[in-house]
Amino acid sequence: NEMAQLRAGKSSKSKLLIAKFKSAKSLKGWEVNQGSYFPNAYASGSSFDEGIDASFEFSEGGQAVFAGFVFTRGGYVEISKRLSLPLGSTLDRYDGLLLSVGGNGRSYVVILETGPLADTSQSKKYFARMTTKVGFCRVRVPFSAFRPVKPEDPPLDPFLVHTFTIRFEPKRQRPGDGTQGATDPRNFELILEYIKALPTGQETDFILVSCTGSGIEPNRREQVLKAKKAGEDALRRSGLGYTIVRPGPLQEEPGGQRALIFDQGNRISQVKYHGP
Known part of the structure; x- marks a missing residue:
């Protein structure tokens, strides 16, 4: 044990x-x-x-x-x-x-x-x-x-x-x-x-699915985002290894053109994908 x-x-x-x-x-x-x-x-x-x-x-x-x-x-x-x-x-x-x-x-x-x-x-x-x-x-x-x-x-x-x-x-x-x-x-x-x-590699990970606010009814968006932010803040303070995912809207366009690199906070960078 x-x-x-x-x-x-x-x-x-x-x-x-x-x-x-x-x-x-x-x-x-x-x-x-x-x-x-x-x-x-x-x-x-x-x-x-x-x-x-x-x-x-x-x-x-x-x-x-x-x-x-x-x-x-x-x-x-x-x-x-x-x-x-x-x-x-x-x-x-x-x-x-x-x-x-x-x-x-x-x-x-x-x-x-x-x-x-x-x-x-x-x-x-x-x-x-x-x-x-x-x-x-x-x-x-x-x-x-x-x-x-x-x-x-x-x-x-x-x-x-x-x-x-x-x-x-x-x-x-x-x-x-x-x-x-x-x-x-x-x-x-x-x-x-x-x-x-x-x-490295031994700390238990916690994956939290949060949101960006897209698709939420306007009269409820502020309430939902406030609750999601409170959950994210609690996880950051917990001491656990964590990943926070904020799903965004999908686009009717072909994928695979760029790779996204997600860092701490809201830092997201893009690199061109050159293929194999």
């Missing part, structure tokens, strides 16, 4: 534990940094510098809490750590990351840094966005979702990853996010339970 669970990807042993936050000692090596996308934001007397403060501490309630605020224009705060994987383990054997987190429902940027540790000037950074919900949830971030910070850099090679970062920035936050009384999108709280790597 244990072997069957392992093969199905349901056993915790099938995932690689990257970090588990169970005591104050588990925060060792994590650094809190802050910055701004605008170089003059920190200039003396600048009207843009309204304040940044953040901490990553183990609370009396036994939780690892990354919290604070960012009032400075273009500002951000982040926590980062150089990875220390078990001997013989490399991330190229895995499909992505799984984070068990809680907090007040903010979105964050996950950044992976690659390159030689001895020469950080050669490092390359890759980012992907993750959205949390109020309370606890599991968030799956596939390696395929990461994009290079510099467009000219090659795609992410998980084998070369050496540093992991979680960044909070006020932009892209919705004012309605968060718990009652904490709706200012410049405030945040992220509770971290663990970070794991999802194994």
